[in-house]
Amino acid sequence: MTAVAPDAREERRNNIATADVQLPAVASYTQITDEILDTLKITKAWFLGLGIAVFCLLIGATAWFYQIYMGLGVAGYRPPVMWGVYIITFVFWVGIGHAGTLISAILYLFRAGFRTTIYRCAEAMTVFAVMTAGLFPILHLGRPWKFFWLIPYPNWRLIWPQFKSPLVWDVFAILTYLTVSATFLFIGLIPDLAVLRDRETNPARKRIYGVLSFGWRNSDREWRHFARAYLFLAAFSTPLVLSVHSVVSFDFAMANLPGWHTTIFPPYFVAGAIFSGIGMVFTIIIPLRRWFNLKHYVTLNVLDAAAKLCLFTSLVVGCAYLTEFFIAWYSGSEIEQAYFWNRVFGQWWWAAWIMLTCNAILPMLLFSQRLRRNTTFLFTLSIFINLGMWYERFVIIVPSLSHEFEPWKWAPYAPTYIDWAILLGSFGWFSMWFLLFVKQLPIMAIAEIKEIVPPRMRYPHHEPDPEGHSITPGIIGSYEVR
């Protein structure tokens, strides 16, 4: 097995976001299969992590049952602030999902090679984040068992849902996003499930993998149609990712409240979602590459390129923050101006400055290449980004509701222990699914990584063989990654 190149010696590349990303310490297809399947071995640390995740989930579940019994008042809802931590956390988790689709679909269409080793994790993160987000509109209901009223069918005295309501748009957008993301993840997994099937020695597990891989055989016919189908799924996912958070932003932008009723919301939300998702990708991938000894796959060049993306989206988000202030000033609306003043220098100054510091100021450090290649720094920054993006949604939702048009409607808001317990439970739910995923299925796309590693050749330099046969010039001549 080839020795793993130490991080410090990894060659820096000027343009690492292009498709020619290379894995110098990965020598053969078999090495890829061996090393990635090695990550599936169950360890005590994994059990410990799963135990903690389930414990957090149980705390959240207990809080939810208590809330159902006592009523929504225990969640800190007081008029006029009737959207609180649950809607904040809903938007937060939907946003987290977006980076997964960006990395797996949009960067695929742009042929950005650095995505190859991180996209499977990011895609799984998307599916589990959207699954988590989907819980919150239900948690937000006083009678959660009636959540299905939003699904379009004549549910009560033949009354259909109101199709002009942003809440119904949300149902369509989120369900479509969950279905398409899960499909995209599963279709990409089929060739890797075939690898698992072929390596498995336990007959029962082999049969399960055989069924899940649909009898995939890696034939030319299968690859040809697979590549085309994967391309189309990526092409569908790309506008979908832009539409979903736009639709989520309509939940606010369609309402006539200061701070909400603005046309900047869709692009602002999409940029914020991708930014927060990349933060979460760092939070997940940096420990994983260390624990699973995959530093030679998720190289510093890969992290460097992802950090540039993070920096870019941070700049977009920062620009959106400033544009909001500009619009408030330029509109000449005193209510809008008073609202924004209150947001940054008044009642909610602490939340607004957490948001601005974590999302717009600290990521500026990523202009330094040295910091972009420092995993400890990236991980720490990612925690601040997660925190900042949760507070961004807090700043969007709570100050608008608590500082409406009329002064007699102004009110404070404070989350309760139930809110925090359910927030913790959501992290437990997400982590539980993710931890189960990493020990059952490959966290990197085995077949796709093989695509960027040069295949074994008998005559690697395109020289004629000893008998003087040329090796099909023009066919082998371009075997380098493309």
Place this chain on the structure above:
Amino acid sequence: MRGIVGVFPELDTTVEAIVELKKLRVGDVTVYSPTPRHELDDVLKHGPSVVRRFTLIGALLGVTFGYWIAIWISDYWPLVVGGKPIASWVPYTIFGFEVMVLIGSLSTVLGLFITAGIPRITQTVGYDPRFSDGSFGIWVECRPEEQDAVRRLLKEKGAEEVRGER
């Protein structure tokens, strides 16, 4: 179904073997590789995949259904607001778009399954587990009288293992 399967450790020898097999004009050739390689596509010279048709039809059906369900329901249970259209196409574009993506994606998967011939219940003939790991493979479906020539050719071109299967 009977034929010869050859296991190749290298890509270039696999490509050469395919070129020679085409000249030999024996039966259907199926090539296995652990990952898609354009070198193989170039010698196999397949036409474009028809998955795109499934995608197009699914997307068109989806966008039609998305608009239709919203417009039909608005008409079925009208909410009359003075001066406002009962069925308003602007918000309904969200349904049109989302259902287009949903049905288009699912029909793409259906297209993949139909064109690639999966799910496949039995998959042992002509296949070797090494094809999903590090080796390339060629399965030639041929008559018994052609098998010796195919076997010889595969060996000559560098197959590490050649065996007949049925």
